[in-house]
Amino acid sequence: EFYSSVHKMSLVMDFELKMLKNMQKFLGKNQNKLNYLKERLSEYERERGEALTQGPVYFENPVNKYLLTKRLTTDWERLENVLQYKEGEKILKRIENTIVEKSELDGALEGVLRLHDVYRLNASDIARGLLQGVQYDVQFKARHCFDLGMKALEIHYPKLAYGWFMEALRRSPNDETINKLDIELALADTKFHMGDIKGANQTFAELVTLNADNEKVAKLYAQFVENSAGKPEYFADYSTEHFPPPADILTAERPDLFKYTCSGLVKKSPREERDLRCGYLTETHPFLLLAPIKVEELNHDPLLVTFYDVLSDKEIETLRKLTRSIERATVMSNNGSVVSKVRTSQFQFIPVTAHPILAKIDQRVEDMTNLNMKHSEEHQFANYGIGGHYSEHHDYFDIPESELQKIWRYNEMGNRIATLLFYLSDVEQGGGTAYPYMKQMVLPQKGAAAFWYNLYASGKLDQRSLHGACPIIVGSKWVQNRWIREWDQSDRRPCYTFDDAGF
Numbered sequence: 001e002f003y004s005s006v007h008k009m010s011l012v013m014d015f016e017l018k019m020l021k022n023m024q025k026f027l028g029k030n031q032n033k034l035n036y037l038k039e040r041l042s043e044y045e046r047e048r049g050e051a052l053t054q055g056p057v058y059f060e061n062p063v064n065k066y067l068l069t070k071r072l073t074t075d076w077e078r079l080e081n082v083l084q085y086k087e088g089e090k091i092l093k094r095i096e097n098t099i100v101e102k103s104e105l106d107g108a109l110e111g112v113l114r115l116h117d118v119y120r121l122n123a124s125d126i127a128r129g130l131l132q133g134v135q136y137d138v139q140f141k142a143r144h145c146f147d148l149g150m151k152a153l154e155i156h157y158p159k160l161a162y163g164w165f166m167e168a169l170r171r172s173p174n175d176e177t178i179n180k181l182d183i184e185l186a187l188a189d190t191k192f193h194m195g196d197i198k199g200a201n202q203t204f205a206e207l208v209t210l211n212a213d214n215e216k217v218a219k220l221y222a223q224f225v226e227n228s229a230g231k232p233e234y235f236a237d238y239s240t241e242h243f244p245p246p247a248d249i250l251t252a253e254r255p256d257l258f259k260y261t262c263s264g265l266v267k268k269s270p271r272e273e274r275d276l277r278c279g280y281l282t283e284t285h286p287f288l289l290l291a292p293i294k295v296e297e298l299n300h301d302p303l304l305v306t307f308y309d310v311l312s313d314k315e316i317e318t319l320r321k322l323t324r325s326i327e328r329a330t331v332m333s334n335n336g337s338v339v340s341k342v343r344t345s346q347f348q349f350i351p352v353t354a355h356p357i358l359a360k361i362d363q364r365v366e367d368m369t370n371l372n373m374k375h376s377e378e379h380q381f382a383n384y385g386i387g388g389h390y391s392e393h394h395d396y397f398d399i400p401e402s403e404l405q406k407i408w409r410y411n412e413m414g415n416r417i418a419t420l421l422f423y424l425s426d427v428e429q430g431g432g433t434a435y436p437y438m439k440q441m442v443l444p445q446k447g448a449a450a451f452w453y454n455l456y457a458s459g460k461l462d463q464r465s466l467h468g469a470c471p472i473i474v475g476s477k478w479v480q481n482r483w484i485r486e487w488d489q490s491d492r493r494p495c496y497t498f499d500d501a502g503f
C-alpha cells in the first residue's frame with residue numbers, strides 16, 4: 001500500500017501529476033467543443049434575428065433561403081453530432097485507470113486515527129498540525145475532520161469520532177463542501193455509540209424540531225429510536241478522547257499495553273534503570289579491541305541492547321540501492337494496471353548472496369551478538385511511512401508442531417532464537433520499537449541496531465520478547481531484520497537442559 005510507505009507515497013505524487021495533466025487535456029478538449037458550439041449559436045441567432053427583422057422579404061433572397069434550409073438540415077445534424085460527442089473519453093479512461101483505489105484513502109484515514117489513538121492526541125490539535133508538541137504547517141478542513149469521524153465510527157472508536165465531529169463543526173463555517181446538519185446528525189449518532197442514549201436522544205430531538213420538514217432527519221431519528229430501544233445507558237466522558245489506563249497499567253490487555261509503551265505511559269522506573277549500563281564491546285572478536293562497539297543495555301532478562309554506529313551512511317546507501325532495484329524489478333514484471341503494479345509488499349527478503357555487503361554485515365552481527373550466523377534467515381528490509389506501524393507480536397514461530405514444517409528451513413535451523421534489527425534511517429517523530437514487558441522503547445537512529453532474545457536458554461518461547469513498531473508520526477522508517485535461528489548456538493549461548501523460564 002502507498003499510505004504506509006513514504007517510498008511508495010512519492011510514486012503517488014507522480015500519479016497525481018499525470019492526473020493533473022490529463023485533466024488539463026480533458027478541459028482543453030471540452031473547451032474547444034464549447035467554443036465551437038458557442039460560435040455556432042451566436043451565428044444562428046444573428047441570422048435568425050436578421051430574418052425576423054426583414055420579414056418575408058428575407059426569403060426572397062435565394063441565398064437566405066438556402067442558408068435556412070441548410071441550417072435546419074445538415075448543420076443541425078452536424079451540431080447534434082458535436083453535442084453528443086463525448087470529448088476526451090479516452091482521457092477519462094486514463095484518469096479512471098490512474099485513480100488511487102479507495103482502500104488507499106481508507107488506509108490514510110486509519111493511519112491518522114492510529115496516531116490519534118496510540119499517542120493519545122486530540123483531534124483539534126491534529127487538525128491544526130500540532131503533533132506531540134511539534135507544530136507542522138497543515139490545517140484540516142471540516143470535510144477532512146468529518147471523514148475521519150466517519151472512519152472512526154466505522155472502526156468502532158466513537159470517542160475519537162466525537163473529537164473529529166466536534167472539530168468538523170468548529171471548522172464548518174469555512175468549508176462549503178460539508179453541511180452543518182450532517183455533522184450534527186453524525187454527532188447524535190456518535191453519542192448513541194458511546195452509550196449516551198439520553199444525550200443522543202436530546203440532540204436528535206433538537207434537530208427534528210429545528211428541521212421539521214426534513215425527511216432525512218426524521219428517518220435517522222426513527223432509526224435511532226428503534227436501535228436504542230432496550231440498550232443500556234453508559235456514562236460518556238466527553239472531556240477526553242481517550243479511555244484512562246487501568247490503575248495498575250501492567251494489567252492492561254496486550255494491545256493496550258503496547259500502545260501505552262509507545263506513548264510513554266509504560267516505562268522503567270529509575271529504580272529499574274539503575275543496573276543498566278552503557279559501554280564498549282571488545283570481547284567477541286580481537287578486531288573489536290581496535291574498534292569497539294558502543295552498546296547500551298536496555299533490559300537484562302531477557303536481554304535487550306542497542307548497538308550504536310554499526311552501519312556507516314555509505315553502507316546504508318548501498319543497502320537502500322539494493323532494495324530499490326529489487327522493488328523496481330517486481331514492479332516491472334507485473335502487467336497489471338498502474339496502481340496494482342506498484343502494489344508490492346513493503347517487505348523485501350534478500351539472500352545473503354545478492355551482494356557482498358550482506359555477508360560483511362553478517363560478520364559484524366556475529367561479532368556484536370557472538371551468535372553463529374550460519375543459521376540465519378535472508379536479510380529482510382522494510383519501509384514504513386506516516387501512520388505505518390507493526391502491531392505487537394513475537395518474532396518466534398508459535399504454531400502447532402505439524403505446521404512448523406512449512407516455515408522456511410525450520411527443520412534445518414529451528415526457531416528464531418534472537419533478532420537483530422538495524423535502523424537504516426532516523427525517524428523525525430514516532431516510530432520507536434516498543435517492548436511492553438521490558439518497559440522499553442528504542443527510538444530509531446540511523447546506523448544503530450536493537451538486539452534481543454526471543455527464546456529462553458532452554459529453547460522455550462519467551463513471551464516477554466513481545467514487541468512492535470509504534471506508528472510513525474512524521475518521517476520514513478527503514479529497517480533491516482536479521483533473524484537468527486536456534487541451531488548451532490550452544491557453544492555461543494549455553495543451551496539449558498532445564499526450563500529456565502521460572503527464574
Ligand SMILES: O=C(O)CCC(=O)C(=O)O
Nearest residue numbers: 390432433468469479481
Ligand atoms: O520496525 C520495527 O521497529 C520492528 C519490526 C519488527 O518487529 C519485525 O519486523 O518483526
Ligand SMILES: [Fe+2]
Nearest residue numbers: 393394395467
Ligand atoms: Fe518483530
